[in-house]
Amino acid sequence: MSIEFLLASGIAVLTATAVWLVLRARTFDVILGLTLMTYAVNLFLLASGRVMAGKPPIIRDGAAPLLSQYADPLPQALVLTAIVISMAMTALVLVLALQGRSLLGSDHVDGREPHR
Amino acid sequence: MVNVILVDYRALDTLGEISVVGIVGLIVAALLARARPQALAPEGKGRRRPTLMLQVAAQWLLPLGMVVSVYFFLRGHNAPGGGFIAALALVSALYLHTVGHGSAQAEKHFPLDWTAWIGWGLLVAIVTGLGAFAFGHPFLTSSTPHLTLPLIGELHLASAMAFDTGVYLVVTGSVMLTLVLLTRLLRSEPNA
Numbered sequence: 108m109s110i111e112f113l114l115a116s117g118i119a120v121l122t123a124t125a126v127w128l129v130l131r132a133r134t135f136d137v138i139l140g141l142t143l144m145t146y147a148v149n150l151f152l153l154a155s156g157r158v159m160a161g162k163p164p165i166i167r168d169g170a171a172p173l174l175s176q177y178a179d180p181l182p183q184a185l186v187l188t189a190i191v192i193s194m195a196m197t198a199l200v201l202v203l204a205l206q207g208r209s210l211l212g213s214d215h216v217d218g219r220e221p222h223r
Numbered sequence: 224m225v226n227v228i229l230v231d232y233r234a235l236d237t238l239g240e241i242s243v244v245g246i247v248g249l250i251v252a253a254l255l256a257r258a259r260p261q262a263l264a265p266e267g268k269g270r271r272r273p274t275l276m277l278q279v280a281a282q283w284l285l286p287l288g289m290v291v292s293v294y295f296f297l298r299g300h301n302a303p304g305g306g307f308i309a310a311l312a313l314v315s316a317l318y319l320h321t322v323g324h325g326s327a328q329a330e331k332h333f334p335l336d337w338t339a340w341i342g343w344g345l346l347v348a349i350v351t352g353l354g355a356f357a358f359g360h361p362f363l364t365s366s367t368p369h370l371t372l373p374l375i376g377e378l379h380l381a382s383a384m385a386f387d388t389g390v391y392l393v394v395t396g397s398v399m400l401t402l403v404l405l406t407r408l409l410r411s412e413p414n415a
Binding site for chain 1: 243
């Protein structure tokens with residue numbers, strides 16, 4: 108059970124759950140699904156910077172400046188930006204969902220219950 | 224290292240990011256100022272006081288949380304920390320105080336205009352970036368003057384800390400604005 112396998116499985120489970128939730132088309136489920144999808148995509152970006160323990164993001168003398176020798180800090184910094192922006196957008200879409208529920212009276216993203 | 228990337232090497236990305244956070248805060252304020260969402264409060268529950276443990280914990284954790292927030296902010300440059308997590312630590316402490324003491328009490332203790340915090344934070348961040356023009360460098364170049372203070376000794380200050388202050392103000396203002404407005408919604412419900 109290598110760490111890459113665990114990380115990939117985690118991303119897969121999160122994405123699958125997120126897609127199922129979003130397709131339910133209820134406002135709160137969609138928000139929850141988008142949040143899980145955010146986690147999955149951020150983990151994916153983080154994994155692109157090589158998952159390893161104990162290697163500082165500094166190029167040492169003698170070692171080749173390849174990605175296998177040091178941890179890439181740039182994806183981590185960009186993921187931080189992504190997390191903060193998605194937190195703000197989640198807050199916004201929550202307020203929109205609240206307003207929608209109160210104005211339209213329905214939970215469904217279409218504003219009315221789907222015709223069977 | 225990551226925080227240095229955020230406030231120094233890729234500071235323009237961070238400036239865009241705090242603009243987004245600030246704008247979202249203002250949009251939430253605008254949305255909640257008009258129509259008030261109806262179906263919010265659970266049915267049939269009267270107003271309940273917070274439990275004693277929560278009240279006491281909130282009272283003691285508020286100053287501690289503020290100190291932790293300042294600590295995260297100051298250590299941000301080359302160690303885990305920085306403006307974002309410091310702002311969220313401050314918001315956690317303030318909102319724990321709100322939850323433990325009730326929002327009426329909390330608004331009496333902290334009658335702050337969070338919208339102004341968003342504005343000031345963006346101003347500080349942009350002015351820090353423009354300050355680099357004074358020295359003939361591109362926008363948002365940072366410098367690290369070394370100061371020698373009499374008691375403390377040598378101090379390594381980064382001008383990125385001024386930019387981080389702007390980040391701190393914007394994130395605190397935006398998140399607190401959202402939380403305070405949503406709390407006020409719950410309070411104004413007739414059966415809450």
